[in-house]
Amino acid sequence: MSMRARSAVNRVSWHTKARTRLVRSVFVLACVSGFVGPAYGAGRYFKVDYPASTVPDELRIAVTYTLWIPDGAKTLRGIIVHQHGAGMTASKEGSTAAYDLHWQALAKKWDCALLGPCYHVLSEGDLGPAGSEYWFDPRRGSDKTFVKALGEFADKAGHPELATVPWALWGHSAGGIWSDVMVTLHPERIIAVYFRSGSTVVFRDRPVEFPRPQVPAAAYTIPMMCSPGVKEKTITSVMLTTFREYRAEGAPIGYAQDPRTGHECGDSRYLAIPFLDACLAMRLPDKGSQDPTLKPVDMGQAWLAPLTGNEALPAAEFKGNTAESVWLPNEAVARAWMDYVKTGAVDDSTPPPAPSTIRVTDKGDQGTEIVWDAEADFESGICNFIVLREGQELASVPEKPVGKFGRPLFQSMTYHDTPDQPMPEMRYLDATGKAGEKHSYSVITVNSVGLKSPASYPRINLSTWYQVDPAWPQRPGNIQWGAMSGVAVDAEDHVWVLSRAQPAVQVYQPDGKFLLSWGQGQIGTAHQIKFDSQGNVWVVDVGSQVILQFTPQGKLLRTLGTPGQAGCDERHFNKPTDVVITPGGEIFVSDGYGNGRVVHFDKDGKFVKAWGKLGTGPGELSLPHAIALDSQGRLYVADRNNARIQVFAQDGTLLDQWRDILVPCGLWMAKNDELWACGSSPMP
Numbered sequence: 001m002s003m004r005a006r007s008a009v010n011r012v013s014w015h016t017k018a019r020t021r022l023v024r025s026v027f028v029l030a031c032v033s034g035f036v037g038p039a040y041g042a043g044r045y046f047k048v049d050y051p052a053s054t055v056p057d058e059l060r061i062a063v064t065y066t067l068w069i070p071d072g073a074k075t076l077r078g079i080i081v082h083q084h085g086a087g088m089t090a091s092k093e094g095s096t097a098a099y100d101l102h103w104q105a106l107a108k109k110w111d112c113a114l115l116g117p118c119y120h121v122l123s124e125g126d127l128g129p130a131g132s133e134y135w136f137d138p139r140r141g142s143d144k145t146f147v148k149a150l151g152e153f154a155d156k157a158g159h160p161e162l163a164t165v166p167w168a169l170w171g172h173s174a175g176g177i178w179s180d181v182m183v184t185l186h187p188e189r190i191i192a193v194y195f196r197s198g199s200t201v202v203f204r205d206r207p208v209e210f211p212r213p214q215v216p217a218a219a220y221t222i223p224m225m226c227s228p229g230v231k232e233k234t235i236t237s238v239m240l241t242t243f244r245e246y247r248a249e250g251a252p253i254g255y256a257q258d259p260r261t262g263h264e265c266g267d268s269r270y271l272a273i274p275f276l277d278a279c280l281a282m283r284l285p286d287k288g289s290q291d292p293t294l295k296p297v298d299m300g301q302a303w304l305a306p307l308t309g310n311e312a313l314p315a316a317e318f319k320g321n322t323a324e325s326v327w328l329p330n331e332a333v334a335r336a337w338m339d340y341v342k343t344g345a346v347d348d349s350t351p352p353p354a355p356s357t358i359r360v361t362d363k364g365d366q367g368t369e370i371v372w373d374a375e376a377d378f379e380s381g382i383c384n385f386i387v388l389r390e391g392q393e394l395a396s397v398p399e400k401p402v403g404k405f406g407r408p409l410f411q412s413m414t415y416h417d418t419p420d421q422p423m424p425e426m427r428y429l430d431a432t433g434k435a436g437e438k439h440s441y442s443v444i445t446v447n448s449v450g451l452k453s454p455a456s457y458p459r460i461n462l463s464t465w466y467q468v469d470p471a472w473p474q475r476p477g478n479i480q481w482g483a484m485s486g487v488a489v490d491a492e493d494h495v496w497v498l499s500r501a502q503p504a505v506q507v508y509q510p511d512g513k514f515l516l517s518w519g520q521g522q523i524g525t526a527h528q529i530k531f532d533s534q535g536n537v538w539v540v541d542v543g544s545q546v547i548l549q550f551t552p553q554g555k556l557l558r559t560l561g562t563p564g565q566a567g568c569d570e571r572h573f574n575k576p577t578d579v580v581i582t583p584g585g586e587i588f589v590s591d592g593y594g595n596g597r598v599v600h601f602d603k604d605g606k607f608v609k610a611w612g613k614l615g616t617g618p619g620e621l622s623l624p625h626a627i628a629l630d631s632q633g634r635l636y637v638a639d640r641n642n643a644r645i646q647v648f649a650q651d652g653t654l655l656d657q658w659r660d661i662l663v664p665c666g667l668w669m670a671k672n673d674e675l676w677a678c679g680s681s682p683m684p
């Protein structure tokens with residue numbers, strides 16, 4: 001990503017020189033959309049680890065929690081918890097739960113995070129050394145550790161709401177036991193529960209080892225589903241008892257026996273995901289609501305079915321005993337349930353979304369690499385991708401999708417309803433293309449019922465004088481990008497970007513490697529980033545009404561303006577836009593969206609003077625949006641809404657105005673006094 005100035009130009013006087021050069025301004029505002037990489041869903045991953053505790057009543061097993069946050073979720077509304085079962089294999093295979101593209105599609109739809117806990121048990125027994133019961137009974141410490149982890153995620157991710165949002169629980173086997181106890185401990189915080197083959201009834205005959213939890217009345221308002229496999233006799237009776245006990249108290253609970261499986265999860269996700277989707281729709285507080293209380297289940301939409309049957313009806317038309325009936329939240333889930341109890345999966349009649357951001361890279365002798373991103377089909381996930389060359393099918397990724405425990409999928413599924421390891425990447429290397437020939441590639445998504453998306457093509461570079469490098473930079477998976485409002489290059493040619501996401505400040509090497517980031521929670525709404533001659537970093541925070549000076553490592557040195565307060569005096573800005581610092585340390589601020597002025601502070605940050613006011617006359621300003629400084633000490637102000645650049649001396653004397661070039665947004669002064677401007681065509 002380099003832009004080079006071209007030949008020198010005629011020089012008559014300093015301003016015609018600068019002005020002629022300005023004609024080479026950059027008219028294109030590059031719009032950069034973030035991508036995490038070809039492997040997994042478009043979002044950020046966070047991990048929290050705790051060692052095993054030796055303190056009584058604390059968690060005696062080490063644990064790793066992995067959290068996925070979808071890109072674009074400004075305020076998270078809930079957490080979907082995918083909890084594995086007991087034993088060493090379950091915990092190993094459970095570790096990939098947060099990477100599952102289909103579960104991510106559910107989380108993304110509701111602005112929820114997806115959480116996959118992984119308890120590192122060291123034996124297969126329940127109570128042996130580091131056995132599973134130490135975690136799957138939340139009263140033995142995993143409840144407290146889970147809640148503590150959410151607090152840490154809140155800090156790490158810059159999403160404080162993670163500490164308080166409600167949960168939708170999915171639990172397999174002992175994960176169902178864990179979920180069932182959590183229902184008794186946090187009934188007001190649980191949106192819904194899907195029990196795949198497990199609940200506390202397993203321990204009904206061992207009350208000393210596992211005291212029977214007291215069920216509070218609030219627990220009977222939580223929508224639930226019990227789902228065992230037909231071949232597991234004991235667990236089927238456990239699930240039936242769980243269903244009957246909750247239903248007898250009026251709880252909205254369903255029962256869905258898988259007609260194909262034993263204890264493995266099979267294709268139960270094709271029912272679990274629409275079930276939780278319907279519950280999230282009914283229960284989440286409205287977007288932006290200040291009231292965190294979960295909404296009650298809307299019984300008016302319910303469908304009911306006899307426990308042993310496979311036909312459901314709207315509740316008003318149901319003739320059987322309601323108190324023993326299978327509850328289903330709405331018609332869509334009732335239809336999915338009818339499918340599921342007959343076939344063990346749910347059909348899908350709609351094609352998947354097409355893949356996105358396809359990137360094609362020449363890899364020399366190795367061939368051509370094609371990488372892409374894709375979202376899962378909401379109803380049926382992803383079976384595979386088809387890569388096409390010149391419109392002809394070239395390859396399937398994976399070559400042969402595997403379905404050990406259910407339908408074949410791109411992310412082949414384990415016994416535990418999680419992606420098998422190693423997890424596949426959305427990537428294909430074409431080694432058969434003709435050398436020196438430019439091929440055209442496209443990619444199709446195929447869902448698990450065989451429906452195909454439209455083909456998706458790479459973006460084409462239409463510029464005649466620069467090349468877009470889509471592989472630059474390499475953004476780590478836990479770093480977010482939002483609107484990219486500022487960019488600057490330091491003395492070592494490192495590229496500093498300022499993004500309206502967390503963390504706001506990110507630094508990349510010229511070759512695109514990530515170096516460092518900071519500013520988490522310190523910057524309200526990013527606007528511009530600059531350096532002073534000492535190498536310190538200046539950030540313009542248009543949202544918090546301040547200009548901030550940091551060390552390159554992110555230590556805050558100085559704040560100009562009053563945080564959170566708008567004004568037009570010595571101590572207040574009104575949505576400031578940019579700053580420039582002279583070699584001697586004098587500071588000039590373009591201020592801004594609210595004020596039409598330039599503000600001067602001395603090197604100690606003391607107010608010197610301000611000039612300009614809203615208007616169209618010489619020296620007046622209408623949205624001063626950027627400010628730059630040349631080697632002679634002259635100031636260039638992007639007078640955006642007047643579609644001109646005004647040139648001032650440092651005492652505020654107007655030296656020139658350039659009126660007929662562009663609507664200027666951003667300015668950058670190169671070392672040789674070339675002024676680069678970006679903006680749009682002049683207004684008519």
Ligand SMILES: [Ca+2]
Nearest residue numbers: 348350377379
């Ligand atoms: Ca579909």
